[in-house]
Amino acid sequence: MDSPVKPPPPLYAPGTGQWSSSLCGCLSDISSCCCTLWFPCVTFGRNAEILDKGTSSCAASGAVYLVLCMFTGCECVFTSIYRAKLRHEYALPARPCNDFLVHLFCECCALCQExxxxxxRGLDPALGWHGNLRKHAEGVVMPVKPPVVIEEMKR
Structure with a gap:
């Protein structure tokens, strides 16, 4: 019998309403900040795959970011859409300013914060959407033996 797959935690967590870290809180996660500094397309691709719930891949989103960056220099228009999506999912405030301006002036910091x-919220962007599904499915514990059936009472 197939075991049920436990999905990852929902993207929307009601009642949260606050960012877990500040825009400039990079000291708490040096590795992702370094990755974002040198390869922002990777961080963006990872974030986008999670926010799109696996409908887009990290590679595809990262490639779109890279093309926009190289040919238009306006990748902030694209990335700010995903910031808005994240804020909507978790009911987060538009701080310190609207999504477009945050990505226009603080692109790397915004990607790191996201x-x-x-x-x-329990989703590791480095694992991708399907990796998070597997990780959360491993948390499902199935009983090894069938449950005990209690017989009817006898007099």
Whole structure:
């Protein structure tokens, strides 16, 4: 018998309403900040795959980011859409300013903050959507033996 698959935690967590870290809170996660500094397309791709719930891949989203960056220099328009999506999912405030301006002036910090937020919510962007599904499915414990059936009372 197939065991039921436990999905990852829902993206929307009602009642949260606050960012788990500040925009400039990179000291709490140096590795993702270094990755974002040198390869922002990777961090964006990872975040986008999670926010799209696996309908887009990290590679595809990262490639779109890279093309926009190289040919238009306006990747912040694209990335700010995903920040808005994240904020909507978790009912987060538009701080310190609207999503477009945050990505326009603080692109790397914004991507890092979004990455940390997903990790805080129990989703590891480095694993991808399907990796998170597997991780959360491993948490399902199935009984080894069938349950004990209690016989009817006898007089």
């Amino acid at each position: 990455y940390r937020e997903l990790k805080y």
